[in-house]
Amino acid sequence: MSSFIKFIPLSDWDNQEAKKKVNEIYTQAILLAKSKIKWYEKQRVWKGRVSKWIRFFAILLLMCSSLVPYISLHSNDPENLYIGYFLAALAGGILLFDKYYGFSNSWIRFTLIKMDLENMTNSFIVNWQVLYLNNFPLAPEGFAIMIDAQLKFQESFNNAIRKETETWAKEFQENLAELAASIKSHSEALKADIEEQKERSKVTSANAESRENSFPRLNEEDQFELLKAVIYENGDAWRQNIKGFTGVSIAKKVQGIDQTVINPGTYCLQFNVSVKESDFTNQHIHAIPPFIYSRGYKIPTDVIETGIAKSSIFSGKDLQLPKPPGVSIGRQNINSAGTLGMRVRLSDGKLYGLSCYHVIFPEELLKGTHEIIQDETQKIIDESNIISPASIDGGEVNKKFSFLGKVSHGVFDRKMDCAFFRTTDEDIGSTIYNFPHATMIHDLKKSDEKELTVKFCGRTSGKVEGGKVFSIYCTQTVNYFGTTNFNFTDVIQLEIKCDKGDSGSVVLTEDNKLLAMIFASGNGYAWAIPMRSIFNRFPFTID
CATH class of the missing domain: 2.40.10.10 (Trypsin-like serine proteases)
Structure with missing residues (x-):
């Protein structure tokens, strides 16, 4: 539709002709306004769709790039990290494309201008009805008023469109200038990076050797904290991929039957394995290399053959009450046993016997109960009496056992395997069997x-x-x-x-x-x- 209103001026005043002209001009003005509004609506819709799809794919790519490091850790393939970098770069490129082509900004601008033009047109239609009634029958003065109202509507309507177009032009020029500056900056940075790489290549061997050998130069405190972080980051992957892996420690490297420390000032990652291996397959890393590269450091390793670490659940049967810590204990009627650790007084002022959770609560642990709080009797399975010696040691068979108390509470998690049972000083002594009385805790250094x-x-x-x-x-x-x-x-x-x-x-x-x-x-x-x-x-x- 044309952007111009067709109007042939009156040569002489004619009331009927003037009325016809006023209606024609009004109709053309409204049609023209609606065509402009329709154009903005059409542009708004498709730009909005593009903007939403851009954001959807950008978010999806960023989410995928965030998952790649986790997948790489568990697949033990560090090259997967490059996929993450690529996906993140692609997400950034999509957003940059949107910025320079202005899909999102245009969508918002077109939505706002459409609303303004619709409000302007609706106000004009209402005001026109009032003008029409106030100036009827039509006279030259009324005709002039109504033509002037239409001119003002056209002017304000076009000014709104002009203002939106100027905003677009300004934004386009700014984005163009920013893009040119960005290209120039990137080119200069790339040139500088190439020159820097040339310089770096001259000293790569020396720097690499210096970096590899820098771990021993860290003080022992920094070495220890670094290795704790490395174990935290890689422990699960080692557990899955190293054959016979049972654990890893921070320790000084030793050699020989007498376990002599060979590098007193340097910690290493000491891997505990059930059986030492020396062959390689595609399924597992059987042999642990002498060094592991992590966090930019060349970290020494050591391997200790420990077998499979087993929990001790299996006497002191002739000892009278009170039983000394160090003797056999177990749950009555349960075929397992452990050791009575010590007698303690907890914060409630009562006396308790201390041992492992899997000793005090073996059946509960088998059922998946990893914590029992005081008086939580509904979680306790079968007999709650603690006896010494344990049933498996012949206590019940020979009827030569003593009741030491009843199970109370305990916890079993990644750092704790500990439980308590209620007792008295008549049932348990305070001194570990054959050792002097101990009351102080030694804090490890x-x-x-x-x-x-x-x-x-x-x-x-x-x-x-x-x-x-x-x-x-x-x-x-x-x-x-x-x-x-x-x-x-x-x-x-x-x-x-x-x-x-x-x-x-x-x-x-x-x-x-x-x-x-x-x-x-x-x-x-x-x-x-x-x-x-x-x-x-x-x-x-x-x-």
Whole structure:
């Protein structure tokens, strides 16, 4: 439709002809306005659709790029990360395309101008009706008023369109200038990067060697924290891809039968495996390389053959009450056993016996109950009595057992395997069997590794001395009941004689301070929960 109103001026005044002319001009003005509104509506709709699709694909691509690192971690293929970078770049390119072509901005502008033009037209139609009635019958003065009203409507209508067009032109010129500046900046940056790469290539070998050898130059505190982060980031992938993997510790590298530390100032990632392997297949990484590259560092590794770490659930039967910590205990009528760790007084002022959760609540753990709070009796399965010696040690068969108390509460998670049962000082003594009374907690230091001598008394191994703290930070997979694996973190690894049934044994330092509680063992090693961790979770005192 033409943008001009067809109008042939009157040569002489004629009331009927003037009325006809006024109506013609009004009709053409309204039709012209509606055609402009219709054009904006059409443009608004398709630009809106393009804008929405651009945003949909940009969001989808960004979501996919965010998932790629997770997929790459579990697929153990770092090259997948490049797909993530590509998807993120594609999402950014789509948004940049939208910016320079103005689909989203035009959609918003056209929506606003359409609303303004519709409001303007509707107001004119209403006002025109009033003018028409006020100036009827039509006279020259009324004719002039009505023509002037139409001219003002046309002027305001066109000014609104002109203003929107000027906004578009300004935005287009600014985007064009910004695009030109961006291209120029990118070209200069690319040129500078090429020159920098040329310079870097001259010293690549020297820099690479310096970076690879920089890990030993970190102080021990920084090494330790870096390795904790590396274990956190890669532990699950190692567990899935390294054959026989049972755990990983932060430790000093050792060699020989006597386990001599060969690099005293440097920590390594010490991998615990059930059996050492040396062959490679496409299915698993069987052999652990001497170095692992992570976070830009060349990190040394060590491999320790620990066998499969097993929870100790299997005597002191002739000992009278009160039974000393270190003897066999178990749930009445349940064919499993562990060790009585120690007697403590919790925050409620009552006395409790301490041992492992899987010793105190074996049936509940098998059913998937990982926490029992005090007086939560509905979760307790079967008999709640704790006896010594345990049923499996012949306590019930020979009727030579003592009641030590009733199960109370405990927790089993990634850092804890700990439970309590109510008791009295008439049933349990305060001193671990054959050891002096211990009342203080020893807080581990990095210098304790491979140096601190430890001891314990357990249901199976009895009195054991001369052990060493092998690692003060370890993540370990432990097999329970011969069927289920659980993953632990922030536990201690000990080099000490230990066997099934010793779970719950409290580990002491040479000067009789409380260090930890054993919960698993394998091939000359034991894993224990730091006593400080137990205290922080369940504050206690020792009489």
